[in-house]
Amino acid sequence: MRFFSDNAAAVHPAVFTAMAEADRLDTAYDGDAWSKRLDAAFGALFGREVSVLWVTTGTAANCLALAGLVPPYGGILCHREAHIQVDEAGAPEFFTGGAKLLLVDGPGAKLTVDALEDVRSRIRADVHQVQANALSITNATEYGLVYTAGETAALGGWAKSHGLGFHLDGARFANAVASTGASPAALTCDAGVDALSFGFVKNGGLSAEALVLFDPELADGIKRRRKRSGHLLSKGRYLAAQLLAMIEGEIWLANARAANAAARRLADAAGERLVFPVEANEVFLKVSAAEAAALRAKGFDFYDWGVGEARLVTSWNQDMDAVEALARAIEAL
Amino acid sequence: MRFFSDNAAAVHPAVFTAMAEADRLDTAYDGDAWSKRLDAAFGALFGREVSVLWVTTGTAANCLALAGLVPPYGGILCHREAHIQVDEAGAPEFFTGGAKLLLVDGPGAKLTVDALEDVRSRIRADVHQVQANALSITNATEYGLVYTAGETAALGGWAKSHGLGFHLDGARFANAVASTGASPAALTCDAGVDALSFGFVKNGGLSAEALVLFDPELADGIKRRRKRSGHLLSKGRYLAAQLLAMIEGEIWLANARAANAAARRLADAAGERLVFPVEANEVFLKVSAAEAAALRAKGFDFYDWGVGEARLVTSWNQDMDAVEALARAIEAL
Amino acid sequence: MRFFSDNAAAVHPAVFTAMAEADRLDTAYDGDAWSKRLDAAFGALFGREVSVLWVTTGTAANCLALAGLVPPYGGILCHREAHIQVDEAGAPEFFTGGAKLLLVDGPGAKLTVDALEDVRSRIRADVHQVQANALSITNATEYGLVYTAGETAALGGWAKSHGLGFHLDGARFANAVASTGASPAALTCDAGVDALSFGFVKNGGLSAEALVLFDPELADGIKRRRKRSGHLLSKGRYLAAQLLAMIEGEIWLANARAANAAARRLADAAGERLVFPVEANEVFLKVSAAEAAALRAKGFDFYDWGVGEARLVTSWNQDMDAVEALARAIEAL
Amino acid sequence: MRFFSDNAAAVHPAVFTAMAEADRLDTAYDGDAWSKRLDAAFGALFGREVSVLWVTTGTAANCLALAGLVPPYGGILCHREAHIQVDEAGAPEFFTGGAKLLLVDGPGAKLTVDALEDVRSRIRADVHQVQANALSITNATEYGLVYTAGETAALGGWAKSHGLGFHLDGARFANAVASTGASPAALTCDAGVDALSFGFVKNGGLSAEALVLFDPELADGIKRRRKRSGHLLSKGRYLAAQLLAMIEGEIWLANARAANAAARRLADAAGERLVFPVEANEVFLKVSAAEAAALRAKGFDFYDWGVGEARLVTSWNQDMDAVEALARAIEAL
Structure with missing residues (x-):
C-alpha cells in the first residue's frame, strides 16, 4: 500500500x-x-x-x-x-x-x-x-x-x-x-x-x-x-x-477531489501529529522511528521526511480501503 | 494518401x-x-x-x-x-x-x-x-x-x-x-x-x-x-x-523493412527521375510543377523539395495500395 | 620589418x-x-x-x-x-x-x-x-x-x-x-x-x-x-x-590615415598582384612561395594567406622607410 | 580621506x-x-x-x-x-x-x-x-x-x-x-x-x-x-x-603589508567596536548613525554595512596621516 x-x-x-x-x-x-x-x-x-x-x-x-x-x-x-x-x-x-x-x-x-x-x-x-x-x-x-x-x-x-x-x-x-x-x-x-x-x-x-x-x-x-x-x-x-x-x-477536478479526500481522512486520523495543515493531497506527520517501522510492518510505504517526520501522498486512484486502514493504523499508534 | x-x-x-x-x-x-x-x-x-x-x-x-x-x-x-x-x-x-x-x-x-x-x-x-x-x-x-x-x-x-x-x-x-x-x-x-x-x-x-x-x-x-x-x-x-x-x-526491423519496401516500389517507378539512389524509405524525384500538381490532383500529398524536386517518405504502415497507385502515377507522368 | x-x-x-x-x-x-x-x-x-x-x-x-x-x-x-x-x-x-x-x-x-x-x-x-x-x-x-x-x-x-x-x-x-x-x-x-x-x-x-x-x-x-x-x-x-x-x-583618425597611406603605397607597388582593392590598411597579394621567401629573406614578415597569397597589414606607426623598402621589393619581384 | x-x-x-x-x-x-x-x-x-x-x-x-x-x-x-x-x-x-x-x-x-x-x-x-x-x-x-x-x-x-x-x-x-x-x-x-x-x-x-x-x-x-x-x-x-x-x-608583498598595517592601526583604535578580528586590510566596526555622521563630518568616507556597522578598507598607498587621523577620530567617538 x-x-x-x-x-x-x-x-x-x-x-x-x-x-x-x-x-x-x-x-x-x-x-x-x-x-x-x-x-x-x-x-x-x-x-x-x-x-x-x-x-x-x-x-x-x-x-x-x-x-x-x-x-x-x-x-x-x-x-x-x-x-x-x-x-x-x-x-x-x-x-x-x-x-x-x-x-x-x-x-x-x-x-x-x-x-x-x-x-x-x-x-x-x-x-x-x-x-x-x-x-x-x-x-x-x-x-x-x-x-x-x-x-x-x-x-x-x-x-x-x-x-x-x-x-x-x-x-x-x-x-x-x-x-x-x-x-x-x-x-x-x-x-x-x-x-x-x-x-x-x-x-x-x-x-x-x-x-x-x-x-x-x-x-x-x-x-x-x-x-x-x-x-x-x-x-x-x-x-x-x-x-x-x-x-x-x-x-482533472474529480481526480483531485478524490486525492484530497483521501488525504483528509489521513489528516483527521493524524490529529496532533500533523506538521502542517492538510489542504491538498499531502500529509506530513510526526512519527518516531519506531512508529514509522510499525506502520511499514503493516504494509504501508512512504517517505521519511527528515528526522521524526513522514510524508504521505495520496493519488487520484488511491485505494480507499488502504487509506482507511492507514488512518486506523495512525490512530492506533 | x-x-x-x-x-x-x-x-x-x-x-x-x-x-x-x-x-x-x-x-x-x-x-x-x-x-x-x-x-x-x-x-x-x-x-x-x-x-x-x-x-x-x-x-x-x-x-x-x-x-x-x-x-x-x-x-x-x-x-x-x-x-x-x-x-x-x-x-x-x-x-x-x-x-x-x-x-x-x-x-x-x-x-x-x-x-x-x-x-x-x-x-x-x-x-x-x-x-x-x-x-x-x-x-x-x-x-x-x-x-x-x-x-x-x-x-x-x-x-x-x-x-x-x-x-x-x-x-x-x-x-x-x-x-x-x-x-x-x-x-x-x-x-x-x-x-x-x-x-x-x-x-x-x-x-x-x-x-x-x-x-x-x-x-x-x-x-x-x-x-x-x-x-x-x-x-x-x-x-x-x-x-x-x-x-x-x-x-523495429519488420516495420523498417516494410517502409523500405514501399520506397523501393516508388523508386522503381521513378527510374531516371531519382535525385538520389533510394536506399531506405525516402524518395527524392525530379518533377516539374505541372507534374507535381498532377500527382496531387490524384490525391497524393508530399513535400516540394526546392525547385523541381519532390520528397516522398514511406511509413511502416503505408497502405500498399496507395503506394502502388502512386508508383503507377509516377510512371504515367 | x-x-x-x-x-x-x-x-x-x-x-x-x-x-x-x-x-x-x-x-x-x-x-x-x-x-x-x-x-x-x-x-x-x-x-x-x-x-x-x-x-x-x-x-x-x-x-x-x-x-x-x-x-x-x-x-x-x-x-x-x-x-x-x-x-x-x-x-x-x-x-x-x-x-x-x-x-x-x-x-x-x-x-x-x-x-x-x-x-x-x-x-x-x-x-x-x-x-x-x-x-x-x-x-x-x-x-x-x-x-x-x-x-x-x-x-x-x-x-x-x-x-x-x-x-x-x-x-x-x-x-x-x-x-x-x-x-x-x-x-x-x-x-x-x-x-x-x-x-x-x-x-x-x-x-x-x-x-x-x-x-x-x-x-x-x-x-x-x-x-x-x-x-x-x-x-x-x-x-x-x-x-x-x-x-x-x-x-584615432590621424592614426588610421597613416596606416591607410602605408597600405596605399604597398598597393600601388603590388599592382596586378592585388587580390582585392586596397581600401583600408590591409593588402592581399598573389605571390608564389619563392617570391614570399624572397621577401622574407629581405627581412619582411607577414602572413601567408592560403596558397599563393600573402597578407600585409600596416599599423598607425608603421615605419615608412620599411614600407618604402617593401614596396620596392614587391615591385622588384 | x-x-x-x-x-x-x-x-x-x-x-x-x-x-x-x-x-x-x-x-x-x-x-x-x-x-x-x-x-x-x-x-x-x-x-x-x-x-x-x-x-x-x-x-x-x-x-x-x-x-x-x-x-x-x-x-x-x-x-x-x-x-x-x-x-x-x-x-x-x-x-x-x-x-x-x-x-x-x-x-x-x-x-x-x-x-x-x-x-x-x-x-x-x-x-x-x-x-x-x-x-x-x-x-x-x-x-x-x-x-x-x-x-x-x-x-x-x-x-x-x-x-x-x-x-x-x-x-x-x-x-x-x-x-x-x-x-x-x-x-x-x-x-x-x-x-x-x-x-x-x-x-x-x-x-x-x-x-x-x-x-x-x-x-x-x-x-x-x-x-x-x-x-x-x-x-x-x-x-x-x-x-x-x-x-x-x-x-605585491610590500603593498599588502602596508595596507594591513594601516588596518591594524584602525583596529587598535576600534577596540570593542570591532565586528570581526582584523586580520587583513578590512575593518568592520559598530558605529551608530550619529557616530558615522560624525566621522564623515571630519572628512572620512566609507561604506555603511548594514545597520549600525561601517566598513573601512585600507589600500597599499593609504595616506598614513589620514589613517592616524581616522584612528583618533574613532577613539574619540
Missing part, C-alpha cells in the same frame, strides 16, 4: 481512450487537430484567451516559462524549498541561460509579500547584483498548503508593482482548485499570473502537462524554446488528446 | 499493448521494472554492454549525446544539411552550452573521410578557432542514403585517430539496418560509434526514442543532463515499455 | 599620458570622472545621444552587442569569413546563450542585400529553424574592403524592413572612416546601425575598445552582461582615459 | 614603468616575451610548475577557474556571502553554463569543514539534485578574516576526499600571505588548491590579475574559455608586464 507519491500512479482510463482515438495519421508536431483545440479548451476553463503548449514534464513547463519571463542575467524569487530550487537538477539555470534563484523563506514552502519584500529590498539595483525579474510560487506548495485566490492576488499585485513576471508551478494545481473552491482563473490570471505549469501527470495523466500562457506575447519565444530544448514531440496529438480528455471530461 | 513524412504515422498496436501492461503503480522516473530492463534488452541487440536512456524526441537524444561528447567551447563536425544543423532550432547549441557545428559537404547529406579531413585540417589549433571534438553522422541520411558498416568504420577510425567522439543520429537507424543487412553493432559500436540516437517514433513508436551509450563513462553526466533538460518523465515505465515492445518483438 | 598585423603595434604616447593623468583615486568601475565623460565625447563625434561602454577586446564588444540584439534561440546573419565566425572561438555562441551564426557569402568578406536576402528568404518561419534576428557586418572587412555610407544604409534599411538588429564590427572602423571620408554617423547610426564595436587597440590604443550603443534601450542589459562576463574593470578610469585621448585629440 | 575600498586606488609606479618597457612591437595575445615569462615567475614564487593566465578582473579569474572545475550541471560550495555569490552578477552561472552555487554559512564569511560537510551530506546523490563538484573559498575573506595554511589544508583534504575541485578567490591573497606569514604555496597548492585567482588590482596593479593553475590539465580548456569570453587581449604584454613587475619586485 504505497503512499510515496502521486507521480507514479496508474493512468486514468479516459486518457488511454483519448490516445487511442488520436491514433491515426495527422499533421506532425502541434499542427494536428487535437493540439489545435488546446487554446480553446483551456480558454473556456479560464474564461479568457490563453496560449497552451503541451510538454511532457513539469520541469519543462516550469523552466520554459521562467526562460520566457527573465533574461539570462536575471533572478527569480522563489521559496528555498521550491521544486525548481531543490529537485530540478539546475533546470532553471539551464533553460534561462544562468539566471539565479533568489531564495525566500516561509513555513510550509509558502511565500508572503512580507517575506518577498524583505529579500527584494535588500538587492542593490547596481550591476553587481542579480536583480529580481520574476516570482515563482507553487500551488499547492511542496508541503501541501494552498494559496487562496486572495493570497495569490496579493502576491501578483506585489509582483506587478515591481515589474516582476509571475509564474505558478501547478504540479498540483488541480488539488489547489479542489481545495480552495476557487475558479482556475481566480488562482491564476485574475491574480496576475503570467504563466501556469498546469500539472496532469500527478493527477491521472500519462505524459502530458500543460503550459498555460496568459500573456500572449510569451508564446512565440516559448514555442521556439520548446523545440530547441527537444520538447516538441512529432506525435504531439497523443499529448494533446491526454490534456483534452482530462479537461473536457472534468476528470 | 500522404507521403509527407514517417514522423506522423499511427502507432504500432504492440506499443499500446505494452503501455497498457505498464499501467500499474511502480517506481517513478527510471526506477521501474521496465526501465531497468532496457540496458539488457539493447545489450542483447548490440552484443555488448550498453547504457540506454529513454527520451521523447530525437532532438533530445541527439543533443544529450552531443553535450556528453564535446565541451561548450568545442565543435561538432556534421553535414551542412544534417538535421541537427537545419531542423533542430539550435538545440545542439543549447544543450552543449554553445558548441559550434562545423559544416561539411557531400552529396545526399553523406560524409566521407576526405570531406571531413578537408574541413578538419583547415582548423588552426590555436585558441582563436573552435576545434573539432566530435563527429555526428545520420544513418540513414536526410536524403535516404545509408552508410554501410564499412563506411561507418572508416569514419569511426578517422574520428578516433583525431580524438573525436562519434555520434550517430539514427532517427531512421532501423531503415539503415534493414537496408544494409548489417547488424546493429556493425553499424555502430563495432565501427567506433560512442552514442546512438536510436529512433522509434518514425518507425511505429509513440513517444519513446532510445539513446544508446556504448561508452559507459558517458552515462552519469548524460543522465544528469536528461533531468536538467526536463526529459526525465515521472512515469517513465510507459516509455520503456514502448521500447521493449519494439525491440523484443523485432517490430 | 613586421607586416603581420596592426593588433600588436606599440601604443600611442597620448594614451599613456592620459592614463598617467587618470592615476589618482576615483570611484571604481565606471563611476569615475573619465567614464562619465564617454557618452558626451562620443555623442559629439556621432552628433547624437549615445551610450558608450569601455571593454578591453573587440570580441567582448562584438559579443555583448550581439547578446543584446538577439535571443538565445536567435540567429545572426554575417559573412562566412567574419571575425565573429572564424576567429572568436565561439564567443558569439557563449555570450548569446547559443544563438546561431547564419553564414552569407560575398567577395572580400563583404555583404550585399542580395546575398543576405538569398539566405534569409530560405529560412522557414517555423519553430524548427533558427530565425534571423540580427545582421552583423565588419567595416573595414576582414579583407580590407570598406562599406560606403550608401552601402551601409542599404543594408540597414533591409535589416530594419525585416526587424533585424544591426551590429557593426568596427575593429578597423577608423580606417573605414579615413578611407571613405564619410562621417562616423553616416557609416553607423544614420545607416541604421544599432551597436558599433569601435576599435582602438589596432589603431594605437592599449586595452580599451568602445561599444557604442545608438539604441539607448540596449544599455541596461548590456551593462549587466558586461559585469556578468567579467568585463567591468574596477579601475575603469584608465580605460576611459584611453578612449578620450584617442577621440578628443582626433588621434 | 577615502576608506571605501582598495579597488580604486592609484597604481604603483613600477607598474607603469613596466608597461612603458613593454611598449614595443611583439607577438600579439599571449605569445609575447612577457607573457611567456609568467609561468616561470609564478613557478618560482610557488616552488612548483604552474600555468598562469593574465586576465583583467577577479570575476574573470574566478569564473574561468570555476568553469574548468565543474560541469554545467554541477555545483560549487561557497559561503553565502562570497563575492562570487553576492557581487558578480551571476558570472559563475554564465561562465559555467548554469552551475549552481551551494551556499554555506559561517561567521566572517569563513568556511569550516563541519559547515561544508553539513551542506554536502544533505545533498541526495540522485539526478534530481545538483551535486557538489567544487569548493571555492576567499582568502582573505569578504570580512577580512584569513585562512591559515592549516585551515586551508583541512579544507583541501576534505575537498579531495569528496572528489571536489578547490578554487581560491585571492582578490586579497597578498594580504592573507602578509597576515599569516605563510608561504604562497602553503596557502594554496600545498593545501590542495587547484586554481588560484591571485589579485593584484586591489594591491597596486592597474588591470591585470593572475589566474594560477596548479593542475596543468586545466590550462588548455581554460585558455580556450578565456578567448571565448573575450578576455584574450591582443596586447597582452602590457598585462604580463604588470604582473611581472609586482611579483619580481616583491611589490
